[in-house]
Each structure stands twice: as C-alpha cells, then as structure tokens.
Amino acid sequence: VQLVESGGGLVQPGGSLRLPCAANKFTRGAIAWFRQAPGKEREGVVCLNPSERTTHYADFVGGRFTFSRDVAKNTVFLQMNSLKPEDTAAYSCASDFALYCADSRFSASDFRSWGQGTQVTVSS
Numbered sequence: 001v002q003l004v005e006s007g008g009g010l011v012q013p014g015g016s017l018r019l020p021c022a023a024n025k026f027t028r029g030a031i032a033w034f035r036q037a038p039g040k041e042r043e044g045v046v047c048l049n050p051s052e053r054t055t056h057y058a059d060f061v062g063g064r065f066t067f068s069r070d071v072a073k074n075t076v077f078l079q080m081n082s083l084k085p086e087d088t089a090a091y092s093c094a095s096d097f098a099l100y101c102a103d104s105r106f107s108a109s110d111f112r113s114w115g116q117g118t119q120v121t122v123s124s
Contacts, residue, residue: 001025001113003093008118011083015122019078021093021115026050026074029097033067033078034108035089035120042108045091046078047101056104083122092117 007019019033032047046057046067055067066079076093094111 001027001095001097003095003113003115005091005093005115005118008091008120010121010123012124013083013085013122015083016079016081017083017120019080019091019093019118019120020075021077022073022075023095024074026069026071026076026095027097029095030099030101030106030111031069031076031093031095032101032106032111033091033093035087035091036117037086037089040089042092044104044106044108047104047106048076049100051100054101056101056106058104080120083120085122088120088122090117090119 002024005021028051033045034042036042048055064082069076093115095113096111
C-alpha cells in the first residue's frame, strides 16, 4: 500500500486544517493517523477499523478531530479543528492489512505501510 499525505501548513491557534491521505488501495485492516513533534516520540492520533467502521481517538484529541473516509477515492481525511500550538507536528497516515485497533492504545510499530508525512504548524 502506498500512502500520500497532503494538506499540512501553517495555521493560527483556533484554526482548522484538513489532511487527506490518498492510497493506491486500502485493505480491511486498520488505518491510522500518527504525529511526531520535534524531540518527542511518535504518538497515535486516531485509528479506524474499516471492517467495523469503528474509530479510536487519543485522549488529547478531545473531540476536536474527525477521521473520515472516501471509499470511492481511496482517501481518508483528518479534519482538525480548534488547533492548538501543541498540535504542531509532522502528521502521517499508516495502514496495515492484518491489524485491528482494539482501543486508543495502538502502536506505530504495528503498522507496515506509511506515508511520508505532512507538517502542521500551529502558531500566531
């Protein structure tokens, strides 16, 4: 699976961004967004189980982000609202044909397909 993210950029605090992740194909396995800020470990943002249409968000999301999918276009989206400076990071999407996310404690090491990432900077 080949993944390509886009949509990153500079946004003011309180603003919004929508990050698309286009794939050559998606499987029935989990699809997730991760982020990594400078000097910090990569952390999971949200994971989708396509087979059950269940999603698991990290606690820090606090209802601000929404993960959606356009099956016909093989694209998933991360809609981010009410952005904060601490949301500044490189955001990457990932997928794995054999993975199921049981809860929000999904791990980057479990995913085998990754995009190159897109930078999101929240600053005034």
